[in-house]
Amino acid sequence: MIYEIIIRIPFRYENICLSILKAIQPDNMLAPKGIDIEMICQDSILKIIVKGIDVNVLTIRNTVEDIFMHLLSAYKVLINAKGGGSIDIKAFKRMQ
Numbered sequence: 582m583i584y585e586i587i588i589r590i591p592f593r594y595e596n597i598c599l600s601i602l603k604a605i606q607p608d609n610m611l612a613p614k615g616i617d618i619e620m621i622c623q624d625s626i627l628k629i630i631v632k633g634i635d636v637n638v639l640t641i642r643n644t645v646e647d648i649f650m651h652l653l654s655a656y657k658v659l660i661n662a663k664g665g666g667s668i669d670i671k672a673f674k675r676m677q
Contacts, residue, residue, distance in 0.1 A: 593625065602622045
C-alpha cells in the first residue's frame, strides 16, 4: 500500500517560510525506512509531502506528528528571534 499526505502551511513572509524549511530539512535524514519526505517553500507556502510505501499507517502518522512538532519548535524559535511573523497557529495548538 502507498500512502501520501500533503501538508500546506501558509506564512506571511517568504523568508520565514524558507527559514522554517532550512530548520526542519535535516530531520528528513531520520525518516523511517519506506518513508520519503519532500519539502518546498513556494509563494510563502511551505509544502510537505510525506509518502510511505509498504509501511504501517501508524508509521506515517507518527512521522507527520514528528514533522508538526519540529515545525512548531522552529517557528517559535524564529518568531522569538525575529520579533514577528504570522502563521495560523491553530493547527499547532493541539500539539502543545
